[in-house]
Amino acid sequence: DQNEETSKISESPEPVSLADTSAEKATQGSDTDLDVEDPEKAFAGITGTELYLEACRMVEVVPVSHFVQNYTKPYINLNHRGLGPKGVKAIAIALVSNTTITHLELEDNCILPEGAISIAEMLRENSSLQELNISNNHIDTAGAEAIASLLLDNMSCLHTLHLSGGLYAPKQGWQSHRLCIFVSLQDNHQVKELDLSHNEFSEKGGHLLGNMLASNTTLEILDLSWNYLRRTGTVALGTGLRGNDALKILNLSWNGIGNKGALALGEALKVNNMLVHLDISNNQIDNTGAMKLCMGLQVNGTLKILKMANNPLTMEGATALVTSVRKNPNSVMEEINISNVLVNEAFIKLLDLVYQTHPELDVIYGEVEGRITKFPKQHPNPMKVIQKYLKEHNLQLWEFLSNIDKDGNMKIPVTAFRRAMMQQSSIPLDRVQVRELVSELDRNRTGVVDY
Structure with a gap:
C-alpha cells in the first residue's frame, strides 16, 4: 500500500480545492504532470470506492486496498502506510460524500502541509467523520493554519482530534502554526477531546494554552504530556484552569512543572469544580510540591483520579496526599497513584483508617518498608x-x-x-x-x- 516517494517541499503550498485535481505539480521535483482538463466533469456521477479509484488515477497514486475494503465501515486505520500528500488527497476526495466512516486514523503518513489542507477542506463538507488522528505528519505552518481555520469556523463534525507531534518542528523554535491552533480553540464549540502531546510547546505555549482554557467551553479531554511547559507555563495554565467549566481530563505528565507548577494546580483545584482526572506523573514534584497541591485537594469536591507516579516523593508527601482526602468531607477521590513511593507500616495504618470512610478509594503505592526482603503475600486468584x-x-x-x-x-x-x-x-x-x-x-x- 505504499503510495509514493515523498517529494521535498520548498515552500508551503496554497490551499487547493479538493475538486481541483487539474494538471499541476503537487510538490517541487515531481516528475509528472496531471493531464485533466475538467476534473469536476471527471467526477460527475461517481461515488464510493469508484470515486476513490478515479481520484487515485487523477493524482497518480496506487490505491490503498485496505481503504477500498473498509470504505463502508465506521472505522478505518491507515496509520504508518506512507501515503504522502497525494495519497491523502485521493482519500480526502473520496471522503467528501462518505456518510459511514466516523473514525479515521492517519498517523505517521508524511502528509505534509498539502495533505493537511486537503483533509481540512474535506472536513468542511463531510458530515460523518467525528474522530481523526493526524499525529506525526509534519503539517507545518500552512497545514496547521488550515486545521485551525476549520476549528475556528466550527465547520466540521469532529469531536476528537489527535495532533500529537504534528506541530513539532525540530530546530526551528516557536512557530506560528502552534499559535494558530491555540487561537482557533478559544472559540471552537465542537471538539471535546484533543491530543497535543509531544509538541514541545515550552513556557510560551503554557501561556497560550492558559488563555485558551479560560475561554473554551467545550473541550473535555486534553493531553499536553511531553510539552516542556515547565514551571512558568504551568502557572499560566493553572490560571486558565481556574475559570474553566468544561475540562474533565487533563494530562500534564512529563512537563517538568516542579513545585511551582504543583502550587498553581493546587490553587486551581480550590475553585475548579469540573476536573475529575489529573495526571502529573514524572514532573519533578517533591514533598513540598505535594503539600502545595494538597491545599487544593483539601477542599476540592470533583477530582476523582490523581496520577503522581515517578515524582521524587517520600513518606511525607504520600502521607500529606492521603491526609488531604481524609480531611475533606466533600472528597470524591477514587485513585491516587504514587506507585514509586516506599511507604511504612504507619502509612498502611493511616490508609486503613481512610478506607473506612472512603471505601471507593484506591491508593497505589510502592513497596512497604520492612516487607521487601520477605516473601510477598500470596493472594488467591x-x-x-x-x-x-x-x-x-x-x-x-x-x-x-x-x-x-x-x-x-x-x-x-x-x-x-x-x-x-x-x-x-x-x-x-x-x-x-x-x-x-x-x-x-x-x-x-x-x-x-x-x-
Whole structure:
C-alpha cells in the first residue's frame, strides 16, 4: 500500500480545492504532470470506492486496498502506510460524500502541509467523520493554519482530534502554526477531546494554552504530556484552569512543572469544580510540591483520579496526599497513584483508617518498608474466589453483578463496584484482590464494569 516517494517541499503550498485535481505539480521535483482538463466533469456521477479509484488515477497514486475494503465501515486505520500528500488527497476526495466512516486514523503518513489542507477542506463538507488522528505528519505552518481555520469556523463534525507531534518542528523554535491552533480553540464549540502531546510547546505555549482554557467551553479531554511547559507555563495554565467549566481530563505528565507548577494546580483545584482526572506523573514534584497541591485537594469536591507516579516523593508527601482526602468531607477521590513511593507500616495504618470512610478509594503505592526482603503475600486468584462463591450459591456472574448494579443498566462504575466489594462480607477479598478483579473486569480501563 505504499503510495509514493515523498517529494521535498520548498515552500508551503496554497490551499487547493479538493475538486481541483487539474494538471499541476503537487510538490517541487515531481516528475509528472496531471493531464485533466475538467476534473469536476471527471467526477460527475461517481461515488464510493469508484470515486476513490478515479481520484487515485487523477493524482497518480496506487490505491490503498485496505481503504477500498473498509470504505463502508465506521472505522478505518491507515496509520504508518506512507501515503504522502497525494495519497491523502485521493482519500480526502473520496471522503467528501462518505456518510459511514466516523473514525479515521492517519498517523505517521508524511502528509505534509498539502495533505493537511486537503483533509481540512474535506472536513468542511463531510458530515460523518467525528474522530481523526493526524499525529506525526509534519503539517507545518500552512497545514496547521488550515486545521485551525476549520476549528475556528466550527465547520466540521469532529469531536476528537489527535495532533500529537504534528506541530513539532525540530530546530526551528516557536512557530506560528502552534499559535494558530491555540487561537482557533478559544472559540471552537465542537471538539471535546484533543491530543497535543509531544509538541514541545515550552513556557510560551503554557501561556497560550492558559488563555485558551479560560475561554473554551467545550473541550473535555486534553493531553499536553511531553510539552516542556515547565514551571512558568504551568502557572499560566493553572490560571486558565481556574475559570474553566468544561475540562474533565487533563494530562500534564512529563512537563517538568516542579513545585511551582504543583502550587498553581493546587490553587486551581480550590475553585475548579469540573476536573475529575489529573495526571502529573514524572514532573519533578517533591514533598513540598505535594503539600502545595494538597491545599487544593483539601477542599476540592470533583477530582476523582490523581496520577503522581515517578515524582521524587517520600513518606511525607504520600502521607500529606492521603491526609488531604481524609480531611475533606466533600472528597470524591477514587485513585491516587504514587506507585514509586516506599511507604511504612504507619502509612498502611493511616490508609486503613481512610478506607473506612472512603471505601471507593484506591491508593497505589510502592513497596512497604520492612516487607521487601520477605516473601510477598500470596493472594488467591479473585476470579476463582468469585467462581467458587457463585457455584456454592448456584448463581450466575450476571446475577451477582446485578445485585451491585443499582441503576439496572448492566454497567457498574468502577468506584461503585470497588465500594460494594470492600463493604460486602460474603466473599473474602482484600483490597489487592479487588484491584485485580477490577483490572480483569475492566480491561480497557473505561471506568465501568460492563456485564
